[in-house]
Amino acid sequence: MMDFGQAEFRQTPEQSAEGQMIERLGTSITSEYNAIHCYEVLMNEARTETEKRQIAEIRNDEVRHYHTFSALYHQLTGRTYSAHQTEMCPNTYPEGLRHAIESEQNAVDFYLESGDEAHNPHVRSIYYRIAKDEQQHAVWFLYFYTLNKF
Numbered sequence: 695m696m697d698f699g700q701a702e703f704r705q706t707p708e709q710s711a712e713g714q715m716i717e718r719l720g721t722s723i724t725s726e727y728n729a730i731h732c733y734e735v736l737m738n739e740a741r742t743e744t745e746k747r748q749i750a751e752i753r754n755d756e757v758r759h760y761h762t763f764s765a766l767y768h769q770l771t772g773r774t775y776s777a778h779q780t781e782m783c784p785n786t787y788p789e790g791l792r793h794a795i796e797s798e799q800n801a802v803d804f805y806l807e808s809g810d811e812a813h814n815p816h817v818r819s820i821y822y823r824i825a826k827d828e829q830q831h832a833v834w835f836l837y838f839y840t841l842n843k844f
């Protein structure tokens with residue numbers, strides 16, 4: 695009988711940090727995937743052309759983020775991550791904006807934390823850069839929400 699000694703299967707701290715980073719990347723890809731879909735819906739509900747155009751621009755950023763995270767995932771694992779829609783998109787414009795503000799704020803938190811935890815400087819700078827985009831998106835959505843409220 696083969697001896698499956700525990701030591702052989704125990705992960706080194708580097709390996710488990712790498713595993714956590716890969717899991718975070720999967721979560722990030724899923725969150726971008728959801729945003730791309732929900733912002734398509736939101737864009738079509740926008741009340742002015744200016745808001746519609748700005749949401750389209752934000753959506754393009756999310757497409758770019760999605761590709762960046764997917765490429766990184768592939769680079770680190772050799773596998774392609776297949777994302778699925780996990781969220782329901784709200785069906786009114788104000789609810790969609792509120793949902794967007796919260797999602798963007800949560801993304802900023804998660805990406806900054808992921809950047810802090812990344813050992814690889816390339817991964818770290820990608821997370822920090824994308825966190826800045828999400829912060830800016832949050833401000834745009836908050837602005838539109840305010841405009842539509844009064």
Ligand SMILES: [Fe+2]
Pocket residue numbers: 726729755756759824828
């Ligand atoms: Fe994004």
Ligand SMILES: [Fe+2]
Pocket residue numbers: 729752756798801827828831
């Ligand atoms: Fe965003």
